[in-house]
Amino acid sequence: MKKKFVIVGNSAAGIGALESIRTHDRQSSVTVISDEDYPTYSRCLLSYFLAGKIAERGLRFRPDDFYKKMGAEIILGQRVESVEPEKQRIVCQDNTKIDYDQLLIATGGTPKVPANISTETDGIFVLRTVADAMGIQNRIKPRGNAVVLGGGLVGMKVAFALNHRGMHVTVVVRSPHVLSQMIDSQAALIVMSRLREYGIDVLTGSDVTEVQDLNGEVTGVHIDQGSEPSDPQEAPCDVLVVAKGVAPNMGLAEETPVERNLAIVTNASMQTTCENIYAAGDVAETFDIATEQSAVNALWTCAMQQGKIAGLNMAGENRQYDGSVGMNSINFPGVDLISFGVIRPQDEEEYEVLADSRPEMGVYKKLVLKDDRIKGLILVNRIDHAGILLSLLGRKANVADLKGELLSDRFNYARVLASGGHEEMLRYWSAGCAVRRK
Amino acid sequence: MKVIYCRIDRCLGCKACELACAVEHSESKKLEQAVREEPPPAARVRVHGVDKKGAQARWRCMALRCRHCEEPACVAACIAGGIVKDEQTGIVRFNKDKCVGCWSCTMVCPFGAVVRSPDGGFAIKCDLCEDRETPACVEACPTHALLFCESEEFEALLSEEEIRHSGQ
Numbered sequence: 067m068k069k070k071f072v073i074v075g076n077s078a079a080g081i082g083a084l085e086s087i088r089t090h091d092r093q094s095s096v097t098v099i100s101d102e103d104y105p106t107y108s109r110c111l112l113s114y115f116l117a118g119k120i121a122e123r124g125l126r127f128r129p130d131d132f133y134k135k136m137g138a139e140i141i142l143g144q145r146v147e148s149v150e151p152e153k154q155r156i157v158c159q160d161n162t163k164i165d166y167d168q169l170l171i172a173t174g175g176t177p178k179v180p181a182n183i184s185t186e187t188d189g190i191f192v193l194r195t196v197a198d199a200m201g202i203q204n205r206i207k208p209r210g211n212a213v214v215l216g217g218g219l220v221g222m223k224v225a226f227a228l229n230h231r232g233m234h235v236t237v238v239v240r241s242p243h244v245l246s247q248m249i250d251s252q253a254a255l256i257v258m259s260r261l262r263e264y265g266i267d268v269l270t271g272s273d274v275t276e277v278q279d280l281n282g283e284v285t286g287v288h289i290d291q292g293s294e295p296s297d298p299q300e301a302p303c304d305v306l307v308v309a310k311g312v313a314p315n316m317g318l319a320e321e322t323p324v325e326r327n328l329a330i331v332t333n334a335s336m337q338t339t340c341e342n343i344y345a346a347g348d349v350a351e352t353f354d355i356a357t358e359q360s361a362v363n364a365l366w367t368c369a370m371q372q373g374k375i376a377g378l379n380m381a382g383e384n385r386q387y388d389g390s391v392g393m394n395s396i397n398f399p400g401v402d403l404i405s406f407g408v409i410r411p412q413d414e415e416e417y418e419v420l421a422d423s424r425p426e427m428g429v430y431k432k433l434v435l436k437d438d439r440i441k442g443l444i445l446v447n448r449i450d451h452a453g454i455l456l457s458l459l460g461r462k463a464n465v466a467d468l469k470g471e472l473l474s475d476r477f478n479y480a481r482v483l484a485s486g487g488h489e490e491m492l493r494y495w496s497a498g499c500a501v502r503r504k
Numbered sequence: 505m506k507v508i509y510c511r512i513d514r515c516l517g518c519k520a521c522e523l524a525c526a527v528e529h530s531e532s533k534k535l536e537q538a539v540r541e542e543p544p545p546a547a548r549v550r551v552h553g554v555d556k557k558g559a560q561a562r563w564r565c566m567a568l569r570c571r572h573c574e575e576p577a578c579v580a581a582c583i584a585g586g587i588v589k590d591e592q593t594g595i596v597r598f599n600k601d602k603c604v605g606c607w608s609c610t611m612v613c614p615f616g617a618v619v620r621s622p623d624g625g626f627a628i629k630c631d632l633c634e635d636r637e638t639p640a641c642v643e644a645c646p647t648h649a650l651l652f653c654e655s656e657e658f659e660a661l662l663s664e665e666e667i668r669h670s671g672q
Contacts, residue, residue, distance in 0.1 A: 082580065110583035114604050124602070127585030367608055370580040395607040402620065404611045449610055450619040453577070457614035479615045480552040480566045 069094040072164055074146045075172030076100035078366050079347025082373025083170050088136050090381040096138040101145040104196050110366050112199040113223035117230045149318050151340050168342050168380040175312030175348035175364055183277055189284035190306045193224055208232030210304040213287050215274050217244035219394055221309035226398045229266050236267040238274055238289055248394045248405045253430045253446050260400045312364055314349040327351055329362040334386040336376035346372035353389040356407030356441050363390040404452040407442030408434050422473045431473045438466040451477050505594030509658045510567050514649035517565035522547040524644030543623045548630040549641050570617040570630035572596045578609035578618055595632055603627055
């Protein structure tokens with residue numbers, strides 16, 4: 067039976083859904099709607115574009131004929147205003163109404179901007195869209211001053227990009243160290259020393275309290291470094307990038323029975339509380355496997371996986387999502403870093419922590435376990451086997467007899483197989499390797 | 505699809521596969537010249553030792569590489585669209601020109617088979633030697649521990665050997 071699929075959102079989750087729908091259903095119509103004027107592109111690559119490492123074309127992570135190949139209709143530059151679940155249709159900004167049998171809300175998130183800062187001011191940006199990146203790009207001038215507010219993944223990537231383009235960069239973070247969501251203070255020592263080597267200033271425990279502008283153009287910022295007595299420091303600023311995380315775009319769920327909590331609530335099929343409406347990506351709240359709590363893991367990899375699961379279920383396949391894991395990888399000169407799951411356990415008694423610190427080599431590894439199961443990981447500059455450990459986390463594998471080896475540089479998949487007790491993985495592997503079954 | 509299988513009971517850990525793979529992925533494709541190349545050519549296959557005593561002592565080592573998965577985690581994770589599964593051949597193809605070295609693939613590969621290049625600039629993994637009839641590692645394996653075949657062929661071979669083994 068031919069159906070009408072409508073996907074609101076044209077980034078990772080939307081594309082993941084479109085592709086997985088098409089693996090099972092070539093007949094039904096699929097309409098993808100985006101409020102941006104740009105065919106699908108990779109937001110994660112925007113900082114590489116800013117750094118001048120890839121051209122604008124390189125942002126496209128799918129071929130030019132992608133929508134055609136997928137047999138999908140793409141509507142760009144159109145904002146979807148509301149959903150009418152009882153009529154099974156959406157209403158667009160220009161009042162166009164589009165019917166659906168199955169709807170996916172993949173509207174992503176909007177960068178959070180503190181109340182005292184306005185991106186209406188020239189020179190103040192967030193980094194979420196191609197338009198944002200173009201705006202920042204136009205303000206780049208060698209030896210100019212850039213201030214990055216926020217020391218998370220996006221903040222760090224922007225800081226390195228602008229540094230690479232010859233700007234003097236100051237990162238302002240409220241936390242005691244950068245990347246506070248993805249690493250601990252030990253790993254941060256390595257990262258912070260690299261930042262210093264590159265001449266990037268980091269002000270921790272600090273905040274931008276005031277923005278100075280001249281004729282609507284930013285000229286400087288006041289930075290409160292939390293010192294006593296509080297004496298905000300003035301810093302010149304040609305471009306201010308706010309990178310304080312994103313909030314889910316849940317507007318479409320308003321005045322509908324679609325339940326919202328931290329974000330739009332989804333079940334293991336990525337279905338919302340409303341029949342025929344699915345949600346995936348930065349707008350979706352999912353079960354976090356590592357913390358065993360509901361969470362919004364607004365990450366590219368998670369969005370892709372969730373979109374894929376949503377698409378399969380929309381197409382009538384019954385596929386369950388195991389849940390998300392907060393996971394990040396980042397690279398900048400001298401640092402390769404991967405972390406996931408619980409990285410700073412609050413309850414010391416419940417968790418076991420294994421660590422290997424070799425600061426002279428810039429190497430740091432930390433593994434967080436609970437009941438002999440992997441719950442979280444930080445790897446700095448020895449990252450090659452991260453995926454094996456992530457997979458063990460996802461499978462809730464008991465790693466009691468592997469503990470001595472998990473953080474070894476020589477740890478590898480063969481050791482997982484040899485340790486036994488991982489029947490599921492053994493079966494998985496035996497499809498490709500001569501593991502003798504009993 | 506044809507993939508590379510490893511018969512653990514035959515793997516000596518001689519690393520002939522690693523050497524052949526590195527040479528195959530060098531500029532010159534000749535050992536005597538490859539050893540002097542900068543950056544040094546890297547193998548996409550790794551022989552791993554398994555320090556396990558006792559009942560499983562036979563599993564001494566095994567050669568591991570990309571499995572060209574049915575539903576590859578790396579393909580979904582790649583932020584640059586640089587890893588694509590070829591629907592016809594089943595090969596999970598990696599496009600070096602698109603790679604920005606973000607390590608999303610390394611983060612999610614359950615086999616640890618997508619790793620950093622020696623200079624750390626981009627990821628590397630097994631490409632199944634697409635332009636050769638038989639992958640270089642398979643050809644180089646002195647004990648025929650490595651096989652390039654369909655899964656059915658491999659399964660058949662295994663049960664054949666098991667029967668022979670139990671008959672002894």
